[in-house]
Amino acid sequence: MRAAGGAAEAVNDPILQEICQTRDDLARETGYDLQRLFDYVRERERESAACGAKFVSFAEAKHDEPTALVREDPPKR
Numbered sequence: 001m002r003a004a005g006g007a008a009e010a011v012n013d014p015i016l017q018e019i020c021q022t023r024d025d026l027a028r029e030t031g032y033d034l035q036r037l038f039d040y041v042r043e044r045e046r047e048s049a050a051c052g053a054k055f056v057s058f059a060e061a062k063h064d065e066p067t068a069l070v071r072e073d074p075p076k077r
Contacts, residue, residue: 011017030036045055 026037026040030040049055
């Protein structure tokens with residue numbers, strides 16, 4: 001879902017501009033290589049954790065509880 005104004009509003013939003021600039025800078029610094037980017041981010045996380053930063057992690061799913069995923073058989077032709 002898109003807010004009124006869509007992309008035109010995003011261009012004028014300084015927070016989104018900073019996010020885009022940071023993303024572009026990181027991609028350029030790592031040669032647009034996803035593995036290098038991933039390694040770079042992990043290293044920054046380790047450094048931040050060593051300084052006491054905490055990161056959000058998702059709880060592991062319990063295998064004996066039903067999930068919200070619904071699977072349907074494909075329609076028969």
